[in-house]
Amino acid sequence: MNLSKNNKRASGGILAEYHHLAFDYLHKKLENSRDNPCSYHPIRNSFWKTIPSGNYTPDEGITFMNDYLDCLETQIAKIISKNSIAYWIHLLRRIACILVIGIEVKPL
Helix, strand or coil, X not given: CCCCCCCCECCXXXXXXXXXXXXXXXXXXXXXXXXXXXXXXXXXXXXXXXXXXXXXXXXXXXXXXXXXXXXHHHHHHHHHCCCCHHHHHHHHHHHCCCCCCCCCCCCC
């Protein structure tokens, strides 16, 4: 498949964003792996191994999810702290993250 920078088309003629192909590749790789797709990440595994299997109340579930979120945020902080603020600002500007809700907005 030949994709130019300004004309990214996936098979079937659907216009694809830059990340669609990467996520498609990731999902296909996970589907084709012999590993259980729910247990492939060591951070996820190490956290959920500490939670005994069973039925929990919604409040307990919320507590578990908040604890998992704290665990993920700690790991993300370790990763992003390795780069400078200037790096992350540059990356943010290159990606041009914007929120579009029903109106046309031109990237900065």
